[in-house]
Amino acid sequence: MSAAALEHGQAVPRRTVWSRLSRHLTGWLFALPWLVIFLVFLAIPILASLALSFTGFGIANLRDWFSADFVGLDNYSKLLSDERFHKAARNTAIFVVVGVPLTLASGLVAALGLNQAIGRFQALFRVGYYLPVVTSIVAIAVIWRYLLNPDFGLVNAVLGLVGIDGPNWLGEKSTALASIIALGVWRNFGFDMVIFLAALQGINPVLYEAAKVDGATPWAMFRRVTLPLLRPTILFLAVITSVGYLQLFEEPFVMTGGGPLDSTLSVAMYVYEQGFRFLNLGYASAVAYALFIAIVVLTFIQFRVLRSDEYV
Amino acid sequence: MKRSAWLAAVACILVVIAGCGGDDGSSAGGNGKASGEVTIWAMGTEGEKLGMLAKDFMRTNPDVKVKVTPIAWDVAHDKLITAVAGNKTPDVSQMGTTWMGEFANTGALDPVPDDIDTSQFFEGARDTAVVDGTTYGVPWYVETRVLYYRTDIAKKAGVTPPKTWDQLQAAAQALKEKGGAKYGISLSPNNWQEFLPFVWQNGGDVIKDNEMTFDSPEVVEALKYYQTFFKDGLTADSVPEGFDVTQGFVAGTHPMFFSGPWHMSLIEEQGGADLKGKWDIAPMPKKKTGTSFVGGSDLVVFNGSDNKAAAWAFVKYLLRPDVQRKWYATVSDLPAVQSAWEQGKLATDPHLQLFGEQLKDAKSPPPIPKWEQIAAEAVNAELEKATVGGESAEQAAKNMQQKASSIGTE
Numbered sequence: 001m002s003a004a005a006l007e008h009g010q011a012v013p014r015r016t017v018w019s020r021l022s023r024h025l026t027g028w029l030f031a032l033p034w035l036v037i038f039l040v041f042l043a044i045p046i047l048a049s050l051a052l053s054f055t056g057f058g059i060a061n062l063r064d065w066f067s068a069d070f071v072g073l074d075n076y077s078k079l080l081s082d083e084r085f086h087k088a089a090r091n092t093a094i095f096v097v098v099g100v101p102l103t104l105a106s107g108l109v110a111a112l113g114l115n116q117a118i119g120r121f122q123a124l125f126r127v128g129y130y131l132p133v134v135t136s137i138v139a140i141a142v143i144w145r146y147l148l149n150p151d152f153g154l155v156n157a158v159l160g161l162v163g164i165d166g167p168n169w170l171g172e173k174s175t176a177l178a179s180i181i182a183l184g185v186w187r188n189f190g191f192d193m194v195i196f197l198a199a200l201q202g203i204n205p206v207l208y209e210a211a212k213v214d215g216a217t218p219w220a221m222f223r224r225v226t227l228p229l230l231r232p233t234i235l236f237l238a239v240i241t242s243v244g245y246l247q248l249f250e251e252p253f254v255m256t257g258g259g260p261l262d263s264t265l266s267v268a269m270y271v272y273e274q275g276f277r278f279l280n281l282g283y284a285s286a287v288a289y290a291l292f293i294a295i296v297v298l299t300f301i302q303f304r305v306l307r308s309d310e311y312v
Numbered sequence: 313m314k315r316s317a318w319l320a321a322v323a324c325i326l327v328v329i330a331g332c333g334g335d336d337g338s339s340a341g342g343n344g345k346a347s348g349e350v351t352i353w354a355m356g357t358e359g360e361k362l363g364m365l366a367k368d369f370m371r372t373n374p375d376v377k378v379k380v381t382p383i384a385w386d387v388a389h390d391k392l393i394t395a396v397a398g399n400k401t402p403d404v405s406q407m408g409t410t411w412m413g414e415f416a417n418t419g420a421l422d423p424v425p426d427d428i429d430t431s432q433f434f435e436g437a438r439d440t441a442v443v444d445g446t447t448y449g450v451p452w453y454v455e456t457r458v459l460y461y462r463t464d465i466a467k468k469a470g471v472t473p474p475k476t477w478d479q480l481q482a483a484a485q486a487l488k489e490k491g492g493a494k495y496g497i498s499l500s501p502n503n504w505q506e507f508l509p510f511v512w513q514n515g516g517d518v519i520k521d522n523e524m525t526f527d528s529p530e531v532v533e534a535l536k537y538y539q540t541f542f543k544d545g546l547t548a549d550s551v552p553e554g555f556d557v558t559q560g561f562v563a564g565t566h567p568m569f570f571s572g573p574w575h576m577s578l579i580e581e582q583g584g585a586d587l588k589g590k591w592d593i594a595p596m597p598k599k600k601t602g603t604s605f606v607g608g609s610d611l612v613v614f615n616g617s618d619n620k621a622a623a624w625a626f627v628k629y630l631l632r633p634d635v636q637r638k639w640y641a642t643v644s645d646l647p648a649v650q651s652a653w654e655q656g657k658l659a660t661d662p663h664l665q666l667f668g669e670q671l672k673d674a675k676s677p678p679p680i681p682k683w684e685q686i687a688a689e690a691v692n693a694e695l696e697k698a699t700v701g702g703e704s705a706e707q708a709a710k711n712m713q714q715k716a717s718s719i720g721t722e
Contacts, residue, residue, distance in 0.1 A: 062397040062418050171550030257553050261701050278685035
């Protein structure tokens, strides 16, 4: 900036230079609190954990951390043969592949319903569906743990009323992950619904009127008018929801502890376990970076697939 | 779901922050101001009540100032790790017995001085602090597991407290079939603390001379025995997160289980007057021995302490038999010092005496740094496969051996 001022020489009045400088300064000052926090609590640790992932850092290196061995890519090659990591990756992938479309679809259906409904009930349902999103996830998980309890849980009690002997939801390999997915969808679709609702209300009614005049069926209107116009919203929600779901942690942590037989172990939980329970901090960093790369790749793919040149 | 991707990052920042703090710590240590102040970290109830004993100690040692810092159990491990990483350790700390190997491995612990006689402790408790032949701490209080059973259901089923493995199995069968209980016993499908006593009772062990022995015939046989309870439906095949057996015991659905002394007050509280006289405890059943698990807490002095002499003096005070008895009277912690059991309620109460007897035959896993990981990834995981996952005992033992060996002892 000062270089620019010098180049222009006298052509630039002093006051303008000063005001430009002070304007930038104000900007930086406003950004400073966030910047400092970002650097100290995010940027430095992120880089440090990248460095850590190439070492065998463990409990013995705690007092003198430069005593950790540099192991190159060993931690990453260990990932390739680590059965528990594979299991965690598979569980997380299932959670994302099944959970994200379900959450988006539920959110869209709820939003469409609310968009049609008029009157005071709209507000009531909107609050009802959104409530789980703003409630503490740990509280929700603890309560669902009770609801799904095979001996005194409400879910099986209700099923019992209609003569169904409900399974041990969280205690059986076949139902544990499904239960966690159901909880995730139930908790998160309210957020998607609110965003969809806003997008739906932003669609110009003239388009629907025109379609009606042309004799379009409701399904055709949805397919040809609503859906294309929601595309940017779908992209946004798909990215946000996937990134959140890839980091699945609290639900299995509170409800199953990763069991039974690791059937609900997620990658983020595995990071926690390796890092904080077993104190293999080097290896845990490598797992965390594998997760990070997966998130970047998935987000990139979603941008590619869902990008529509007309609306972005 | 938000924070978890940065877990490793958080780990780092802990190290970074602690590291920065470390510089001040060592310079403060360098100028050698021996102020006579002793800081001690204690967890849970111990942390809340220890101030009382500290006051007593200061009355007789006016030149020493003892400062007690209470820490919650669920953050204690992290806090200690961070303290070690940053050289900001207290002088003394309470420490879970299964953490000893880990912390001794960091090189932050001061070996126990010769003038503390370690033969005064229960042997199993003393062994929790011996790492590679050096004693790094002293047991402060202990707990051990015994068999809790419902006397009324046992009577109905016509069984007496089981003394052997065969009798335990027969009792579980009878309690379920004749006693009308939902299960015969409550055993965890994936908890090493419940399983290892069976290995020890069978004359086996999991580590000998720094070599894993999970694939020994004693372990396989113990696994087979443990499996039968699950195969015959005598115990539930899954334990929900946060499960407390007390409820099932009071309700009569789980009429037997193994646990420590804390369950006595839990049962009294939840069972109320209705359950009075309807339950009792018995020693561990015998195969070759009747060995149980010993847990509790040790006391350690950190070698970063400026005031080791005063620190050990306070530890010695806490080990005096009369102080150990007073501590039992205050927080119900069972004394680790054997001679403390010779007087008072500890010598007369039949339940307490049973615990006292069981403590003489109780073991803990070897204090190796990687025990936590071996326990979770090798023992618990394979135990679960053997009990509810349909894996054979031989295969499970083989896998335990292979996984434990690859995790290693160092």
